[in-house]
Amino acid sequence: MNAYKMKTELFFGFRAVEHLSEMPYRNLLIITDGFLESSGALAKLVQHLPAGARYETYSNVRPDPSQELVDEGAAVLTRVRPDLLVAFGGGSCIDAAKAMLLSACEGGMERPYFLAVPTTAGTGSEVTNFAVVTRGSDKVVLIDDFLAPDGALLEADFTRTVPxxxxxxxxxxxxxxxxxxxxxxxxxxxxxxxxxxxxxxxxxxxxxxxxxxxxxxxxxxxxxxxxxxxxxxxxxxxxxxxxxxxxxxxxxxxxxxxxxxxxxxxxxxxxxxxxxxxxxxxxxxxxxxxxxxxxxxxxxxxxxxxxxxxxxxxxxxxxxxxxxxxxxxxxxxxxxxxxxxxxxxxxxxxxxxxxxxxxxxxxx
Missing domain, CATH: 1.20.1090.10 (Dehydroquinate synthase-like - alpha domain)
Structure with a gap:
């Protein structure tokens, strides 16, 4: 028997980012990287957060996220206990957020709504049940339906400055x-x-x-x-x-x-x-x-x-x-x-x- 699964809601098209302001969440954690934070891209995203929402940012993600980085981010997730987790970045950022979420929930945290907002057109991580984490010299592929984001917001404007x-x-x-x-x-x-x-x-x-x-x-x-x-x-x-x-x-x-x-x-x-x-x-x-x-x-x-x-x-x-x-x-x-x-x-x-x-x- 074959099966075809599609867990993730898709939000795309002209000014797709405006969907963010309509989401019914008030306690957010945004996982991103230092470049997106310093370049002003994160500020553009934050402009569209739901009215009255409070948020924290974890911006330490680096390419090829390590297990140590995942553990650090999972600790932040456990402390914040958001009702909306936003992964904002490329494949490394979204993969890191997936692994952090899995670790935090295995530790007893209730799963928040998980929204992926890709800033590159490449990995497709915003809809997959895959994540790649570096452990030592090996890249370890995680495959679990739990990893698939609940929503994916495809806003091409965030890819505009990609070299x-x-x-x-x-x-x-x-x-x-x-x-x-x-x-x-x-x-x-x-x-x-x-x-x-x-x-x-x-x-x-x-x-x-x-x-x-x-x-x-x-x-x-x-x-x-x-x-x-x-x-x-x-x-x-x-x-x-x-x-x-x-x-x-x-x-x-x-x-x-x-x-x-x-x-x-x-x-x-x-x-x-x-x-x-x-x-x-x-x-x-x-x-x-x-x-x-x-x-x-x-x-x-x-x-x-x-x-x-x-x-x-x-x-x-x-x-x-x-x-x-x-x-x-x-x-x-x-x-x-x-x-x-x-x-x-x-x-x-x-x-x-x-x-x-x-x-x-x-x-x-």
Whole structure:
């Protein structure tokens, strides 16, 4: 039996942020990061809080949130005991808020209404039951329906000042989410429809948003595509592209979307060489108006180049060759046991993952 779940309420479209003032809550905790607090973006959000509401801000979130940060935030949550928890930021911020909420509620706190307000068009974390937390050198994937926010507010204006490189990274993360959801071993007709819609938007609107940060129609469509892809992969799962990115990211601290983008052609080539995987890519290519899976791969590589994304892991400049080779076995093993691997379109061995990583490092 298959199932399709959608827990999160969506608020989107023109001036979506105004919905915040209509919410019936009075004791708020906003989880965000220092940049959004200092840049004035948080002040814009606060303008729309419900009349008479009091709020506190926890703004210590950093990229790749650690377990220590989660514990610190959970203590703040337990002290404040809000009736509305707002996660305002990118994927790291929303993931951190999810893990903090889970920890606080396991400690006996009553769950508040949880609203996610993304400021990047990438992770889809505002609608997923996934969160990623760094423990030591490993990125640990949490998957639990409890983690899914109760509401998601998609206000494209908050993405207006995102730098082009971040727009590229997060946009390619959307593409990877949608593509992996489509070829997943547990994909359904419903998740396929969501994945294809997200991919069509990315192919059209990501280049426009990358070239012009003020292209608000494209930014609006991208934040919606991110959410759509998030719904798709929450129901269908992901695959080894994300597993490898998690394993690498925990060790080398490269932006998650950038790692996904660099790895993607190598992962696709591996799958196209497998008779039990190629058919799904062929179907996806036809859905997107392309001749075959080979054209799909060519188009993805061209998009990646247009966005200024490196062709290999070695070109990133922060992954030392000697350390990479020394840790290669551990990276592959971590990826093999990652919670995204079981829904890959085919089973993979540790050696398969080593081979993909070596190809991605060398750019071959």
């Amino acid at each position: 082009p490189a971040v727009t590229a990274d997060t946009g390619m993360d959307v593409l990877t989410h949608a593509l992996e959801a489509y070829v997943s071993s547990t994909a359904t007709s419903f998740t396929d429809a969501m994945a294809v819609k997200a991919l069509r938007i990315v192919c059209t609107d990501l280049p426009a948003a990358f070239r012009d940060g003020m292209a608000m129609r494209s930014r609006t469509r991208m934040i919606e595509a991110s959410c759509i892809a998030g719904i798709a992969f929450t129901n269908a799962g992901l695959g080894i592209n994300h597993s490898l990115a998690h394993a690498l990211g925990g060790r080398f601290h490269v932006a998650h979307g950038r790692l996904n983008a660099v790895l993607l052609p190598y992962v696709i080539r591996f799958h196209l060489g497998r008779s039990d995987c190629r058919e799904a890519y062929e179907r996806l290519a036809v859905e997107l108006g392309m001749a075959d899976a080979d054209e799909l791969l060519t188009r993805i590589c061209a998009l990646r180049a247009d966005l200024g994304i490196e062709n290999s892991l070695s070109e990133l400049g922060c992954i030392d060759a000697a350390r990479f080779e020394a840790e290669l076995s551990a990276i592959a093993e971590a990826a093999q046991h990652d919670r995204c691997t079981p829904t890959n379109p085919c089973a993979v061995s540790k050696q398969d993952l080593v081979n993909i990583l070596r190809d991605a490092f060398a750019g071959r």
